[in-house]
Amino acid sequence: MWSWIPSNTSLIWQLTWENLKLGVLPALYGLVISLPLGIIAARWRWFYPPVLTAVNIIYAVPSLALFIALIPTFGLTDTTVIIALTVFSLCVILPNVVEGLRGVPPAVTQAATAMGYGPLRRLALVELPLAIPVIIAGLRVGVVSSISLASVGQLIGVSSLGYLFIDGLQRSFPTEIYVGIVMVIVLALVCDLILVAVRRALTPWLARA
Amino acid sequence: MITFEAVTKRYPDGTVAVDGLDLEVPAGQTMVLVGPSGCGKTTSLRMINRLVEPTEGTILLDGTDIRTRNPAQLRRGIGYVIQQTGLFPHRTVEDNIATVPVLTGWPRKKARDRARELLTLVGLDQDLARRYPHQLSGGQQQRVGVARALAADPPVLLMDEPFSAVDPIVRASLQDELISLQAELRKTIVLVTHDIEEAIKVGDLVALFRPHGTLAQLAPPEELLAAPADDYVAGFVGFDRGIRRLSFVRTTGLALGTGPVLPADATVAKALAAGEPWILVTDPQSGTPRGWADAARLAALPADTPLGQAAAEPLGHTFTVGTDSLRAALDAAVLSPAGLAAGVDDGGRVIGVATFDQLRAAIQAADAADGADGAHGRNGPRQ
Numbered sequence: 001m002w003s004w005i006p007s008n009t010s011l012i013w014q015l016t017w018e019n020l021k022l023g024v025l026p027a028l029y030g031l032v033i034s035l036p037l038g039i040i041a042a043r044w045r046w047f048y049p050p051v052l053t054a055v056n057i058i059y060a061v062p063s064l065a066l067f068i069a070l071i072p073t074f075g076l077t078d079t080t081v082i083i084a085l086t087v088f089s090l091c092v093i094l095p096n097v098v099e100g101l102r103g104v105p106p107a108v109t110q111a112a113t114a115m116g117y118g119p120l121r122r123l124a125l126v127e128l129p130l131a132i133p134v135i136i137a138g139l140r141v142g143v144v145s146s147i148s149l150a151s152v153g154q155l156i157g158v159s160s161l162g163y164l165f166i167d168g169l170q171r172s173f174p175t176e177i178y179v180g181i182v183m184v185i186v187l188a189l190v191c192d193l194i195l196v197a198v199r200r201a202l203t204p205w206l207a208r209a
Numbered sequence: 210m211i212t213f214e215a216v217t218k219r220y221p222d223g224t225v226a227v228d229g230l231d232l233e234v235p236a237g238q239t240m241v242l243v244g245p246s247g248c249g250k251t252t253s254l255r256m257i258n259r260l261v262e263p264t265e266g267t268i269l270l271d272g273t274d275i276r277t278r279n280p281a282q283l284r285r286g287i288g289y290v291i292q293q294t295g296l297f298p299h300r301t302v303e304d305n306i307a308t309v310p311v312l313t314g315w316p317r318k319k320a321r322d323r324a325r326e327l328l329t330l331v332g333l334d335q336d337l338a339r340r341y342p343h344q345l346s347g348g349q350q351q352r353v354g355v356a357r358a359l360a361a362d363p364p365v366l367l368m369d370e371p372f373s374a375v376d377p378i379v380r381a382s383l384q385d386e387l388i389s390l391q392a393e394l395r396k397t398i399v400l401v402t403h404d405i406e407e408a409i410k411v412g413d414l415v416a417l418f419r420p421h422g423t424l425a426q427l428a429p430p431e432e433l434l435a436a437p438a439d440d441y442v443a444g445f446v447g448f449d450r451g452i453r454r455l456s457f458v459r460t461t462g463l464a465l466g467t468g469p470v471l472p473a474d475a476t477v478a479k480a481l482a483a484g485e486p487w488i489l490v491t492d493p494q495s496g497t498p499r500g501w502a503d504a505a506r507l508a509a510l511p512a513d514t515p516l517g518q519a520a521a522e523p524l525g526h527t528f529t530v531g532t533d534s535l536r537a538a539l540d541a542a543v544l545s546p547a548g549l550a551a552g553v554d555d556g557g558r559v560i561g562v563a564t565f566d567q568l569r570a571a572i573q574a575a576d577a578a579d580g581a582d583g584a585h586g587r588n589g590p591r592q
Contacts (some may be wrong), residue, residue, distance in 0.1 A: 118281050
């Protein structure tokens with residue numbers, strides 16, 4: 001029964017690639033949207049509680065339900081899955097952007113202001129760099145959960161490693177299911193390790209503790 | 210020169226942090242703002258670089274109202290040092306120091322060269338240039354903070370409790386270095402502290418605040434100790450201000466006796482003939498002090514015994530005549546078993562000893578002169 005694997009490698013690789021796209025793109029979009037929202041929320045405190053509540057409510061919606069809600073507009077397409085997963089990524093990344101920026105020691109921001117940094121330069125050159133570890137921690141959760149949730153997209157016909165679960169179940173062929181599970185885990189692990197490496201490269205000051 | 214004209218800071222909740230403050234910080238001098246917490250000293254400091262805006266009144270920097278200046282531009286010309294250092298954790302020591310030069314558009318290479326110069330100026334090793342702040346000790350971080358504030362050579366330096374977070378020994382050496390740096394650089398410094406000892410040590414002028422932001426007294430440190438304006442000031446400067454004030458009086462005019470000073474090769478008979486209760490035994494070659502010999506115990510020894518063989522009490526400590534203050538001389542007398550202060554020259558050779566009576570005479574003479582010799586601050590005697 002393990003012979004199924006070598007005879008289907010091209011299918012497995014194709015599904016892995018599609019799953020990777022459905023996992024990584026939403027996390028990146030989520031990051032791009034979270035940054036401005038998080039910056040606003042960190043600066044104007046009143047902005048954050050309502051946004052956080054809204055984000056948490058959206059996060060509570062089951063992924064399949066969100067896919068279905070998007071189908072009338074975007075159809076049974078990658079776009080539907082990517083939008084839904086972007087929203088979920090946003091939910092985990094945004095709080096980390098806010099916490100990362102709020103975690104910058106007040107003495108450091110005060111010193112930056114007193115040195116003559118304007119607000120934008122201070123944000124770009126002092127606050128965001130110092131928030132990187134916390135932001136990337138959020139991004140890691142976003143990527144891993146998107147890779148995992150992408151397989152649910154198979155239920156509305158969007159191709160991913162989820163195909164192996166459904167096909168394996170219908171054919172009562174567990175090997176296919178095992179391969180699907182292992183590939184999802186491997187994919188998540190590899191992406192996570194890459195993000196750890198990126199974090200290390202961007203934060204050399206944390207290297208030697 | 211920094212001028213506060215009727216400056217008030219009132220917060221929206223009605224708290225008054227600073228109340229109608231008039232203050233002038235002369236160019237090239239160190240002004241210390243001191244007082245209990247909540248007295249408005251830090252608020253006053255932060256108004257100078259517009260981190261806090263006054264509710265009423267005007268602050269002038271060299272005659273120009275600071276509200277007419279762009280805040281970021283203004284701040285690049287004012288060095289700023291704070292207790293928690295506020296160093297950028299993500300930048301190396303040299304890049305931290307180069308912050309303001311880079312902001313003002315220096316090429317990075319030139320800014321880093323300048324950073325290395327400043328490392329040397331604040332007494333740090335060049336090897337630290339590529340380290341990150343968390344890899345340095347608290348005292349080293351504070352020095353980097355001072356170097357960063359000085360990097361663009363601003364005429365004004367603001368220091369908010371700069372030495373409060375380091376241990377007392379490091380603090381004392383940082384204070385000493387600030388004093389010698391300032392003697393060289395002649396910046397206009399405003400330093401905030403809650404420590405009156407620090408204020409008296411580093412200040413040319415001390416502005417003592419009352420709670421709620423009014424001035425209790427503005428005076429040079431020796432005047433603050435000699436003539437406190439009221440009970441509040443007297444209480445704040447402490448009960449031993451009479452003795453601490455002696456830090457500002459030189460020992461140049463102190464009368465010294467040589468009667469009880471004998472070299473170690475002199476005999477017991479000669480020591481007893483001097484008629485002194487205690488003999489200061491010195492080295493026959495170098496003239497440096499060895500210790501005190503008790504005449505009552507010398508009397509029990511054969512008359513021809515050299516003093517060097519007699520048991521001697523430890524020296525306590527000596528004072529350097531002319532360099533040290535009367536406070537150091539008085540301390541030397543208190544700690545000596547003989548009750549005498551041993552005065553030495555710069556080479557450590559004994560010049561003579563002073564009795565409590567002679568010390569008192571010198572103190573009274575200084576009071577009569579009323580500080581007219583102008584010996585104060587960093588130009589005064591070593592404290």
